[in-house]
Amino acid sequence: MALMECCGNPRLQWTQSRVGERWSDIYxxxxxxxxxxxxxxxxxIQWPASEGCVxxxxxxxxxxxxxxxxxxxxxxxTEQKSKDLHDHLVSAHPEKNFARGxxxxxxxxxxxxxxxxxxxxTRWASPxxxxxxxxxxxxxxxxxxxxxxxLDEAYEWANNGGAPxxxxxxxxxxxxxxxxxxxxxxxxxYGVQVDPTxxxxxxxxxxxxxxxxxxxxxxxxxxxxxxxxxxxxxAIAVIAEAAEAAYAEGRPHDAKLAANVAGDRLDSTVALTWxxxxxxxxxxxxxxxxxxxxxxxxxxxxxxxxxxxxxxxRPPVAPKKAGWRPW
Numbered sequence: 001m002a003l004m005e006c007c008g009n010p011r012l013q014w015t016q017s018r019v020g021e022r023w024s025d026i027y028x029x030x031x032x033x034x035x036x037x038x039x040x041x042x043x044x045i046q047w048p049a050s051e052g053c054v055x056x057x058x059x060x061x062x063x064x065x066x067x068x069x070x071x072x073x074x075x076x077x078t079e080q081k082s083k084d085l086h087d088h089l090v091s092a093h094p095e096k097n098f099a100r101g102x103x104x105x106x107x108x109x110x111x112x113x114x115x116x117x118x119x120x121x122t123r124w125a126s127p128x129x130x131x132x133x134x135x136x137x138x139x140x141x142x143x144x145x146x147x148x149x150x151l152d153e154a155y156e157w158a159n160n161g162g163a164p165x166x167x168x169x170x171x172x173x174x175x176x177x178x179x180x181x182x183x184x185x186x187x188x189x190y191g192v193q194v195d196p197t198x199x200x201x202x203x204x205x206x207x208x209x210x211x212x213x214x215x216x217x218x219x220x221x222x223x224x225x226x227x228x229x230x231x232x233x234x235a236i237a238v239i240a241e242a243a244e245a246a247y248a249e250g251r252p253h254d255a256k257l258a259a260n261v262a263g264d265r266l267d268s269t270v271a272l273t274w275x276x277x278x279x280x281x282x283x284x285x286x287x288x289x290x291x292x293x294x295x296x297x298x299x300x301x302x303x304x305x306x307x308x309x310x311x312x313x314r315p316p317v318a319p320k321k322a323g324w325r326p327w
Contacts, residue, residue, distance in 0.1 A: 165195030
């Protein structure tokens with residue numbers, strides 16, 4: 001059967017499975033479940049650090065003769081045989097680079113291969129590539145279901161030094177996907193402390209604080225995000241939702257303060273101009289209400305509620321008849 005002809009609607013994807021001590025990357029059709037290919041191997045689930053076996057995570061036992069090299073007590077490979085094996089695994093990558101190969105494999109969903117290449121990068125690559133490899137190793141462990149081990153390695157790396165600040169973002173992502181909101185908040189809090197210019201972490205921090213209902217801290221985090229053009233929309237979304245939440249809680253003054261965090265972007269944000277129009281109307285400030293409604297309708301001519309409110313406050317003037325005189 002040809003690779004792409006398993007069924008009338010092939011949906012091919014990589015997935016992982018484990019049988020005994022061996023892990024597999026499986027290329028399978030999600031429509032008909034036909035397996036196109038399977039790559040099975042031992043995997044270094046256990047962190048080998050600087051002494052263990054990169055191939056399987058096992059420990060080395062001493063040589064029995066003077067000419068022999070220590071072998072892994074689990075898979076039987078020497079350090080050089082393990083290196084040769086991983087050189088073969090990475091040979092398909094144009095650069096023959098363990099870290100880059102691991103990143104490509106991870107992006108493709110081949111997480112077992114990514115785990116092996118990433119672990120190899122931590123042993124046999126440059127310091128820079130070793131850092132990249134360790135990150136992909138943690139991500140790959142997480143994707144094959146080794147969640148606790150991935151988090152343990154990430155926390156150990158972050159707390160013992162040598163890890164880039166972005167590891168806190170990785171921890172936050174993993175904790176968030178497992179539903180541990182408080183741990184996610186703490187990871188992002190540490191992350192922005194060690195890397196205060198990381199816009200993505202600030203944006204994630206603002207959004208999760210908003211989700212928790214911590215409006216003051218969410219607004220403070222959003223204020224940090226506003227200075228990064230690529231993240232302005234996310235910051236404004238947090239500000240608008242926080243302002244709306246304060247208004248819904250009966251705190252119009254706090255709602256206005258929240259809206260003002262948007263600065264010069266306030267007048268170009270429909271959600272905020274519409275909110276301020278409603279606050280002005282509730283305060284019986286007709287002039288301000290009309291001004292904010294006009295801005296809202298200008299930004300969004302299809303805003304039915306704003307158009308109706310503006311019509312109620314500012315009825316249209318009937319056109320003058322031809323030849324009409326005021327006397």
